[in-house]
Amino acid sequence: MYKNAHALFLSFLALAFMSGCTFSTEKLAMLPKPQVERPFILGWQPITSEISGKEAHRELHKNYNEAVTSAASEMGWTLKRLVLTNDSNLSTTFDPTQYRSTSRYSIDAPDIGCETTVQENERVLSNCLVNVNVGGFEGVQPPDGVQLVTSRAWGFDQSMDHFIKVQSNDGRILPELAFSKLVSANLPSSVFMYLPQEGGVWLNGGEIIQ
Structure with missing residues (x-):
């Protein structure tokens, strides 16, 4: 039963991927004015009776991590x-608004000066990192521009601390926009990424929303 419900939820997510039929200008109109000068993610995903909020949160965390590795x-x-x-x-x-899951990756990319070393005690040291954080959920009505397979949705906004960001510990500039575009291309069309660069950039489906 659980496997069937799990498969059903994944099919809902797959449909959410294909729902990006809203034009770019309409997408911008439905997005909030950013209140923070840091990267964050907002979006919506279907609420179904077969999948608990915690399992939905785990699936979103998995989705973020798969998008990052890709x-x-x-x-x-x-x-x-x-x-x-x-x-x-x-x-x-037990409070969905308080859910949290975190992942962190070291980056090994010599062409941009990112190096990872593993010490004898197996401690990993790196000057470049990718941080993934999934904050809380809130039951909401998705905006008209977001087409989901259910009318009920989990929503997560800029206050809930969802983000995927790259970071250097030695001050070097990393290609955050190029990387974030590739991440965005692997996220559902109902998920939007904000970067504070260039006066503020929204990404959806791997493209800058203009």
């Missing part, structure tokens, strides 16, 4: 997933 491969980067303590609170909270 984008890194296209960039020619080698990623190593780092072990984090307390990387999720799903086992301790």
Whole structure:
């Protein structure tokens, strides 16, 4: 039963991928004015009776991570997933708005000066990282421009701390926009990425919304 429900949920996500029929200008009109000068993700995904909020959150986290690894491969980067303590609170909270899951990767890409070393104690050191964070969910009515297979949706906005961002520990400039475009191309059409560069850029389906 669980496997069938799981497969059904994945089919819902696949349909969400194909729902991007809204024109770019209409997409911009339905998006909020950013209140923070940092990268974040907002979006909507279907609520179904077969899948719990926690499982939906896990699927979104998996989706983010798969998009990151695919984008890194296209960039020619080698990623190593780092072990984090307390990387999720799903086992301790029942409030969907408080859900959190985190992943972090080191980047090995000599052409842009990113290096990863593994010490004898297996500690991984890197001057370049990819951080993935999935914050909370809230039950919402999706806007008219977002076509989902259900009328009920989990929504996540800029206040819920969803983000995928690259970071350097030595001040070097990383190709964040190019990488984020590739990430965005592998996310559902109901998910939007914001970057503060160039006065603020929205990405959807791998393209800059204009």
